[in-house]
Amino acid sequence: MRSRLIWLVAMLALALPACASLGALAPVVQMPRIEVAEGRQAEIRLVAPTLQRPLGGASVRLWARVQNPNPFGLTLSAVDGLLFLEGRQTAGVDFPLGLPLAAVGDTVIPLDIGISFADVPGMADVLRQALDGSPIGYRLDGSMRVDAGVLGQPSFGPTTLLQDTLHVRR
Incomplete structure (x- = not known):
């Protein structure tokens, strides 16, 4: 019985440092790819003034296709x-x-992204385009974080995540 206990303690002593070093494997995690989803149109919808948005605003919906290039979930x-x-x-x-x-x-x-016109000075040109029904160019820059379990929780970016045009939804 005593020899089993000694063996178990020895195995734990060897295993714990190995587990602690797994976080060093985070660089093997590849950044998920994000791109504009085919067949899905990004859209902008104008929102009437409310108590929370006294000057009104807009609601933007972007569609993204997210791909995991890694051989693990x-x-x-x-x-x-x-x-x-x-x-x-x-x-x-x-x-x-x-x-x-x-x-x-x-x-x-x-x-889905909410925009308050009170927070964004100089949006007159974009508003005019939206009211005319013209497409509006957009770009989403940012970073993403993943949880890869024992491989860590790496962050990727900043980078341009999505870029395309929005169309007014009426």
């Missing part, structure tokens, strides 16, 4: 960044996602 924990419309910084974004991604899998997700 992971969770896309968050996407943080900035939305630009026609080259103007328009809104900060912070998506706590918790989106599971299968090994070498992909999925399409909506990213």
